[in-house]
Each structure stands twice: as structure tokens, then as C-alpha cells.
Amino acid sequence: MSDRITYSLNHLVTAMNAYADQVLAERWGLTFSQFTFLAVLEDGQPLDITRMAECLGVSKAAVSKRVPGLQAKGYVQTVADPANARRVLLTLTDEGLRLAHEAGGLLDAELTQLFEGRADLDLDRTHADVLLMLEAVLSKGNRS
Amino acid sequence: MSDRITYSLNHLVTAMNAYADQVLAERWGLTFSQFTFLAVLEDGQPLDITRMAECLGVSKAAVSKRVPGLQAKGYVQTVADPANARRVLLTLTDEGLRLAHEAGGLLDAELTQLFEGRADLDLDRTHADVLLMLEAVLSKGNRS
DNA sequence: CTCAGGATGTCAACTGGTTGACAGCCTGAG
DNA sequence: CTCAGGCTGTCAACCAGTTGACATCCTGAG
Numbered sequence A, B: 001m002s003d004r005i006t007y008s009l010n011h012l013v014t015a016m017n018a019y020a021d022q023v024l025a026e027r028w029g030l031t032f033s034q035f036t037f038l039a040v041l042e043d044g045q046p047l048d049i050t051r052m053a054e055c056l057g058v059s060k061a062a063v064s065k066r067v068p069g070l071q072a073k074g075y076v077q078t079v080a081d082p083a084n085a086r087r088v089l090l091t092l093t094d095e096g097l098r099l100a101h102e103a104g105g106l107l108d109a110e111l112t113q114l115f116e117g118r119a120d121l122d123l124d125r126t127h128a129d130v131l132l133m134l135e136a137v138l139s140k141g142n143r144s
Numbered sequence C: 001c002t003c004a005g006g007a008t009g010t011c012a013a014c015t016g017g018t019t020g021a022c023a024g025c026c027t028g029a030g
Numbered sequence D: 001c002t003c004a005g006g007c008t009g010t011c012a013a014c015c016a017g018t019t020g021a022c023a024t025c026c027t028g029a030g
Helices: A005-028 A032-042 A049-056 A060-072 A094-115 A123-143 B005-028 B032-042 B049-056 B060-072 B094-115 B123-143
Strands: A076-081 A084-092 B076-081 B084-092
Touching (some): A005 A032, A005 B123, A032 A049, A032 A076, A032 A084, A032 A094, A049 A084, A060 A076, A084 A094, A094 B123, A123 B005, A123 B094, B005 B032, B032 B049, B032 B060, B032 B084, B049 B060, B084 B094
Antiparallel strands (some): A076 A084, B076 B084
């Protein structure tokens, strides 16, 4: 197997997402993407469908289709925007907020625990590198 | 937006894959996942459906469904395994091999060009970090 | 006032994945 | 020899995205 950094990165995020998925599933019956939905909402509340889609990196239609499910689970509410009858504003219920907060905390804890005791790993440095790479890719992609 | 390293990583691979996708599309009308299929085959030829699925990190059914398309495009061939009538062996056609090689080269070139002149970025170091993280996640995930 | 055009959310059709069931082939314990 | 059980690939049904078309609402130039 070739060891392009592209592949390593893909493997890493796949593994991390799978791990998060597993933690969330066995403790709250939650999907990672469901959690992400709640977490994004937690620090952007309220968000309309369009901005939610941008934050999740997904189409508006996808968000639109997921809302009823999250609503049924009691995590998310929709409220009308008095200034625009077409706009749908999403907010967390108390339950959703509690869940997002709790699950977020657990995931953070799991993450730090995952890498602690690894003297050879400097997470902050790596994070900085990742951000630099991201910046490079985005700037290149946009200008062509 | 919270800046968990998880999110940064997800953004980075999304952006890199999108970039690769764009390069491949405009030059060969190829999808990134199609290219990956060919690239995996290139350095593992021949592979049966099951092993291909493992290499791609995807189900056997998914591979099974993609083969006819790649065959129709003339990139992939199926040959029978004389030792097992059920097994389907995948190989690249000459065209497929040429394409995998050429596209792989271009992508590598694009990648290095993308990050060259960035004195603040040490790709090898970052790659090593990524591999270490991957190892940590996998070992944790497996033993629980 | 008004209406052309931009936002906004939803729908239908499609795509590419997943799972579970299954049929065909192969192997080894007996 | 033989047959129970493990591989192997495929199928049907489903799931969560995407795109493009659309109806509705809002806004601003005239």
C-alpha cells in the first residue's frame, strides 16, 4: 500500500470518526453526524437551514430532511422567523443542549486520554500543521 | 465554531479530496474514488473482490457494484481464478494501468507543489504525526 | 406601488454506500 | 467419500447524501 499522506489522513479521520461513533452509540444511541448537528447548533444557535448546511458542509436538502428525525427525538426545535416567513430557525431543546454539552465533554476527554502518555505526540503542534495545510489547500483550490 | 482537532482533520481531508477530485475530473473525467480504485489495484494486482473491499475500506457489495462500470470504461478486467470458481480476480487493463500511473504522478506533483515554499510546513513530520495518531486510535478502538 | 430577481426551504429522482439473506464453491474432520 | 461449515460474490432493500426544479417569500430599483 502506497503511503501518501492523503491516505494516512483519510485513514485517520475514518478511524477517529468510527471511534467517536462507537462511544456515542453505546452511551447515547447517537450517531456521530447527529452529534455534530447538535454541536454545531450548540455554538451557533439559532441557525437557519441554509447556514446549518454550510456549517455541516452539506446541502440544504440534506439538512431539511434530517430535521424531522431530530425533532422527533426531542433534541431540536424549529421556530418561525418573524422577519421571514420562509425561513426556518433551528434551536436546541433543553434536552438537546444537555446532550450536546455532555457528549462533547466526553468526546474531548476520550480524545485527550487517547493521546496522553504519548511523549512522541504533540497534539497542538499537529493541529497547527493541519490548519496550515488546510489553509494551503483552500487557497490553492479557490484561485484556480 | 469550535476548533477541535477532529473538525480540522475532517475539513482538511474534505478539502484535499475535493481538490483531487477537481484535478482528476477536469483532466480525465475521473472521480477520486475511481482513481483510488485503480491506484489500489495498481500496487496489489490481482485482487479479489473481498480483498479489494478491505483495501478500499468498503463493503464487498459496494465493490461488486462498481466493477461493471470500471469494466465498461475499459480500466479494469475480471479474470477467473482457476483455483476457485467463485472468486473474481480484478486486474487493470493496459489503459487502466497507464491512467493510474499518470494520474498518481500528477496528484503527487500537485500535492508537493501545493505545500512547497511553505517553510512553516514539514510534510514528513506531519505525516509521521498522523501515523502515530492513527496507531493510537486503532489500538484504543480495538482493545475496548 | 410593483414587480424582477434573489433567498429560502422542500420535493423528486438519482447515486453510492450499507446490511442481511442467499446460492455456489471449497475444505477438512470423520 | 462426504457433507457441515466457512468463503465468496451478488441481490434486494434500505439509508443518507446530491442535484435541479420549484413555490414561496422578501427586497429594492424604478
